[in-house]
Amino acid sequence: MFFSTTTNGIDAKGRVSVPADFRASVAGDTINGIYVWRSFNGPFLEGGGQRLMEELSAAIDAMDPYDDSRTAFERVIFGGARPLTFDSTGRVSLPKEFAEFASLSSKATFVGMGKRFEIWDPEAHAERHARDLEFARENKSALRRPPANGFRPGEGA
C-alpha cells in the first residue's frame, strides 16, 4: 500500500527518486519499477505497481473481447501507461510528455492513495490539498456511510 506524501527533486536529466517506502511496496514485482499514466481526472500523474495493473487487466478481461468500450479502455489504459524502471538508487526518469502534462519542473510530490499513488507539482498539490481538506471537513460523516452516487472532491474543476 502507498501512504504519506513526499516531495522529491527532479534533476536536469528528468530523474526523480521514488520514495523509499513506495519502492518497498512494489519490491518483488516482476518489473523493478512502477507503472505511471496521465490521470483522467486532472493535471497530475497516477501510478501503481504490477498488482494494480493486473487488477485493471482482469477487469478488462471480463468484458467482451471486441466490445468497443473494451478496446477504448485498453487503448487508454495500456496505451497510456508506461513502465518506469528504477535505476540502482531508486530513481525513475519521467518522460517529457508526462512532466509537461502534470506541469512538473523542479519538484514532484508523491501522494500515497492506498492501492495507487499520485504525482503532483507541489504547488498544484497544495491547492488541491486545501480543497480536499475543506471537503473532508464538511463531509466527514460520509466516511461512515459512503455517498450512494459516487461524488468526488474537486471533480469538475
Added chain:
Amino acid sequence: MFFSTTTNGIDAKGRVSVPADFRASVAGDTINGIYVWRSFNGPFLEGGGQRLMEELSAAIDAMDPYDDSRTAFERVIFGGARPLTFDSTGRVSLPKEFAEFASLSSKATFVGMGKRFEIWDPEAHAERHARDLEFARENKSALRRPPANGFRPGEGA
C-alpha cells in the same frame, strides 16, 4: 505485455522500428519477430507475439469443427496474419497492402493493448485517442462493473 504509445518513422524502404520494449516482450519466441494483421474493427493494424497467436488458436480449437464462424475466424486470423521478422536493429518491413490498409505513410504509432498492440497512422490515432479518452473519462466506473451492453465510445461525438 505491451504498454505505452510510441511513434516511429517509416523509411523509404517501408521499414519501421518496433519499439524496443515491444521487442523485449516477444524476446524468446520461436520467431524473431511479430505477427501483424489488418484489424476488422477499423483502419489500423493489429499485432502480437507468438503467445497471442497460440491463444487465438486454442480459442478457435474450442469451437465446433464445422461451425461457420470457426472457419471464418480461421481464414481471417490465420490467413490474414503475417509474421514480420526483425532485422538486426529491430525493424520490420511493412507489406504494402498493410500500409495502405492503415493509411500509413511516413510514421506509425504503436499502441500497447496489453496482450496485443495496434499500429495506427499518427493522425488517425490522435482522433481516435481523443474519443477514447473522453469515453474512458465518462465511463471509468464501468471498469469496476462492466456496462450492460449497448453504449459505444465515440458514438455521436
Added chain:
DNA sequence: TGGGATACCATGGGATTTCATGGGAAACAA
C-alpha cells in the same frame, strides 16, 4: 539518556549502452 557510529536515502555527474534511423552492398525475384 546522551552521543557517537552506522545504515539508508536523495542527489549529482561522468561514462557507457541502447535506440532509432540512414544508406550501401548483397541476395533474390521477375
Added chain:
DNA sequence: TTGTTTCCCATGAAATCCCATGGTATCCCA
C-alpha cells in the same frame, strides 16, 4: 538485366548505468 527485399555497418541522440557525496534518521551501548 531491373526492381525489390534482406543484411550489415555507421551515426547521433537519448536513455541508462555506475560511482561518489552529503545529509538524515536509526541503532546501539555506555
